[in-house]
Amino acid sequence: MMQESRVKFAGLAILVVAIALTGVAIWKTQPTGERPLVSVMRQPQRVMGTTCRLIVVVPQDEQRRANEMLDAAEQRLRHIESLCSTYIETSELSRFNTGQIDQLGETTGLIANLAHGFWRESDGAFDVTARPQFQLWKRCAAEGRLPRKDEIAAARELSHWQLIVWDRSIPRKTKPTVQFDLGGIAKGYAIQQALVSMHEAGAVGGLVDVGGDVHCFGVTADGGKWEVGLRDPFGQRVLFHLKVRNRAVCTSGNYARFVEIDGKRYSHIIDPRTGMPADHVPSVTVIAMDATTADAWATALSVLGPSGLEMLPEDTEAMIVTGTSDDYDVHTTPGFNGYMGKFEVQNSKLE
Ligand code: AMP
Ligand code: MG
Numbered sequence: 001m002m003q004e005s006r007v008k009f010a011g012l013a014i015l016v017v018a019i020a021l022t023g024v025a026i027w028k029t030q031p032t033g034e035r036p037l038v039s040v041m042r043q044p045q046r047v048m049g050t051t052c053r054l055i056v057v058v059p060q061d062e063q064r065r066a067n068e069m070l071d072a073a074e075q076r077l078r079h080i081e082s083l084c085s086t087y088i089e090t091s092e093l094s095r096f097n098t099g100q101i102d103q104l105g106e107t108t109g110l111i112a113n114l115a116h117g118f119w120r121e122s123d124g125a126f127d128v129t130a131r132p133q134f135q136l137w138k139r140c141a142a143e144g145r146l147p148r149k150d151e152i153a154a155a156r157e158l159s160h161w162q163l164i165v166w167d168r169s170i171p172r173k174t175k176p177t178v179q180f181d182l183g184g185i186a187k188g189y190a191i192q193q194a195l196v197s198m199h200e201a202g203a204v205g206g207l208v209d210v211g212g213d214v215h216c217f218g219v220t221a222d223g224g225k226w227e228v229g230l231r232d233p234f235g236q237r238v239l240f241h242l243k244v245r246n247r248a249v250c251t252s253g254n255y256a257r258f259v260e261i262d263g264k265r266y267s268h269i270i271d272p273r274t275g276m277p278a279d280h281v282p283s284v285t286v287i288a289m290d291a292t293t294a295d296a297w298a299t300a301l302s303v304l305g306p307s308g309l310e311m312l313p314e315d316t317e318a319m320i321v322t323g324t325s326d327d328y329d330v331h332t333t334p335g336f337n338g339y340m341g342k343f344e345v346q347n348s349k350l351e
Contacts, residue, residue: 034223035059035060035061036059036060037057037058037059037060037204037205037219037221037222037223038057038058038059038060038063038066038221039055039056039057039205039220039221040055040056040058040063040066040067040070041053041054041055042054042055042070042074044074044077047074047077047078047081047210048077048081048085048186048187048190048210048211049087050210050211051209051210051211051212052074052077052209052210052211053207053208053209054070054073054074054194054198054206054207054208054209055205055206055207056069056070056073056198056203056205056206057203057204057205057206057218057219057220057221058202058203058204059204065201065202066203068201069197069198069201069202069203069206072197072198072201073194073195073197073198073206073208074194076190076193076194076197077190077191077193077194077208077210080107080111080186080189080190080193081186081190083105083107083108084108084111084182084186084190085186086131086181086182086183092104092105092108093108093180093182096108096173096179096180097131097179097180099176102172102173102176103167103170103171103172103173104170104171104172104180105170106170108182109169109170109171110169110170111182111185111186111189111292112128112170112171112180112182113166113169113170113171114185114189114292114296115128115180115182115185115296116161116164116171118185118293118296118297118300119161121300121311121313122296122297122300122303122304122308122311123304123311124272124273125271125272125273125300125303125304125308126184126185126296126297126299126300126303127160127161127272128180128181128182128184128185129159129160129161129163129164129178129179129180129272130156130159130160130181130270130272131159131179131180131181132155132156132158132159132177132179133152133155133156133270133272133275134181134183134268134270135155135179136151136152136155136275137259137266137268137270137277138259140261141259141260141261141266144261144262145261145262146261146262147275152275152276153275155275156272156275158175158177158178158179159177159178159179160178163175163177163178164178184252184269184295184296184299185292185295185296185299187210187211187213187291187295188213188215188248188250188290188291188292188293188294188295188296189291189292189295190210191208191209191210191213191214191215191248191291191295192215192248192290192291192292194208195207195208195215195216195217195291198217199217199218203218204218204219205217205218205219205220205221205226206218207226208291212231212251213248213249213250213251213291213294213295214226214228214248214249214250214291215247215248215249215290215291215294216228216244216245216246216247216248217245217246218245218246219245225243225244225245225341226243226244226245227241227242227243227341227342228241228242228244228249229241230242230249230251230285230319231251233253233282233283233321233328234282234324234325234328239343240340240341240342240343241341241342241343242287242339242340242341243339243340243341244287244339246289247287247288247289247339248287248288248289248290248291248293248294248295249285249286249287249294250285250286250288250291250294250295250297250298251283251284251285251286251298252269252283252284252298252299252301252302253281253282253283253284253302265279266279267279267281267302269299269302269303270303271303272303278302278303280305280322281301281302281303281305281320281321281322282321282322282323282324282328283320283321284298284299284301284302284318284319284320284321285298285318285319286298286301286312286316286317286318287316287317287318287336287339288313288315288316288317289315289316293313293316294316297312297313297316297318298318301318301320305320305322306320306322306331308320309331309333312333316333317332317333317335317336317338317339318332318333318336319331319332319333319336320332
């Protein structure tokens with residue numbers, strides 16, 4: 001049974017230092033007699049509208065193959081972006097949303113199918129069919145006003161899972177008004193697919209980072225675990241590092257993305273059950289076996305808050321920050337602390 005623990009960052013600092021000291025010996029151990037490893041990094045420009053970092057680890061004498069692996073990984077990311085972006089008018093998802101097609105293709109359909117699973121698991125908190133509600137908030141923000149109750153109700157009627165039928169596991173809409181927004185899951189899926197391509201190509205280790213959402217496998221060039229920096233939910237600096245292997249780490253938060261209406265910030269994450277922004281959770285970080293799960297649950301927990309920690313699937317850990325920069329709480333699943341690595345800010349007071 002998942003037990004929630006409430007701690008302040010100051011308390012975590014002590015714990016983290018202790019874990020880091022005991023962990024070092026294990027992480028630096030590399031089996032003897034192995035070929036030396038090198039890591040090759042690439043930072044492709046503007047993937048999914050954000051920063052990107054790809055790393056493959058290969059034996060030194062196979063370094064030539066690293067570039068092919070990076071090409072393949074980058075291509076997977078860009079391919080999934082070209083299918084799922086709602087900013088690209090000609091993407092498959094845009095054509096589905098505007099009614100040019102009423103059924104998705106195989107890859108996009110699979111992502112929507114996975115999204116449907118997360119909708120069920122999260123009791124409706126994660127809902128990619130709620131795009132008309134997301135759009136309503138954006139439109140009202142541009143007009144500088146809050147949406148009216150009747151507008152929210154109307155947006156909810158336009159698109160929901162009951163208006164979808166499944167045709168060989170691929171969703172087809174039964175009403176033209178249905179729209180999907182895969183913004184809370186497609187990045188994670190793309191990251192995971194890019195990582196799978198590195199693994200299939202024979203890399204010893206690899207890491208895919210798109211906008212701070214990360215999935216890694218295998219070892220680093222020195223045979224250790226991967227370090228993933230976690231940012232201050234109320235600022236930009238890295239507070240501490242997680243030490244992970246064969247895991248994904250995704251963060252959702254309204255500190256970076258929000259709309260402003262009448263001087264007040266509203267989250268870009270909407271509770272589809274009420275049509276209201278999920279404003280009580282500034283930041284959620286999820287560690288999962290794969291990036292699709294981590295991405296979807298980070299968004300879902302932004303809606304559910306700490307009570308959602310009980311609903312997480314097996315082998316999934318999370319940290320939720322609630323409150324404001326002056327008065328915040330940190331809620332973690334017990335297993336989360338086991339991933340804590342180096343603490344970057346020794347005096348751990350948030351900004
Ligand atoms: P993320 O940054 O992964 O949390 O994704 C946020 C994006 O997911 C938003 O910009 C919306 O496009 C979409 N979204 C917002 N609220 C939800 C929700 N409740 N369920 C699924 N997707 C959502
Ligand atoms: Mg997400």
